[in-house]
Amino acid sequence: LDKMVLGATFSANWAPVYGKINLVGAKVVNFDFYGSAGIGMLTLAEYYAQWDDALDAQGVYPPVSLGTKKPLVEPTLNLGVGMNFFLNQSVALKLDARSFLYVGREPDYTPLDDSDAQENRVYNNFLASVGLSMYFPTMKPRVTNF
Numbered sequence: 001l002d003k004m005v006l007g008a009t010f011s012a013n014w015a016p017v018y019g020k021i022n023l024v025g026a027k028v029v030n031f032d033f034y035g036s037a038g039i040g041m042l043t044l045a046e047y048y049a050q051w052d053d054a055l056d057a058q059g060v061y062p063p064v065s066l067g068t069k070k071p072l073v074e075p076t077l078n079l080g081v082g083m084n085f086f087l088n089q090s091v092a093l094k095l096d097a098r099s100f101l102y103v104g105r106e107p108d109y110t111p112l113d114d115s116d117a118q119e120n121r122v123y124n125n126f127l128a129s130v131g132l133s134m135y136f137p138t139m140k141p142r143v144t145n146f
Contacts, residue, residue, distance in 0.1 A: 003045045004125050005071060007100060009078045011038025030086040037079050042102055042125070044072045076102040084133065092133040100125040 015034040022028055046069045056063035080098030087093060102125075105118045 003047065004042055004100070005045050006043040007040060007076070007125075009038050009040030009076070009100070011036045011040075011078055011080075013082075015084075032084050032086075034082055034084070035080070036082065036096075036098065038077075040076050040078055040100070042074050042076045042100060044074060044104070046070075046072055072104070074102040074104060076100045090135045092135070094129075094131045094133050096131070097126070097128045100127065 013034045013036045015032040018030070018032040020028050020030050047066045048069065049064045050067045052063050052065040055065060078098050078100050080096060082094060082096035085093040085095075102123055103120050104123050106121050
């Protein structure tokens with residue numbers, strides 16, 4: 001069992017679709033829709049189940065606890081899509097969804113026996129986020145707002 005602890009990625013965005021929304025005739029909100037792709041690194045905590053004599057003595061069933069191994073660092077490919085809603089000239093509301101793909105060892109549920117070779121498979125960690133983007137320096141005000 002692996003758990004993502006830390007990730008760092010470098011990606012490029014491409015915004016082929018942009019437009020304006022008129023909210024009840026009061027304010028125009030600009031938006032763009034973008035795709036994203038890049039590479040990065042993930043730090044993964046690897047857990048394994050182990051027999052725990054202390055839990056067995058307490059009558060806990062099943063008497064198993066989680067142990068940890070040294071963290072793994074895996075290269076990753078990230079792909080995603082998102083939208084920016086520009087609230088004014090320097091602030092945007094950002095909606096973003098990304099998949100982090102990496103190749104890792106398949107889980108091994110057999111008793112401890114290092115003679116068996118483990119196979120690899122592709123894993124996908126999905127991340128959805130909402131945030132604010134701030135742009136510095138601010139853009140010059142528009143002459144007209146249509």
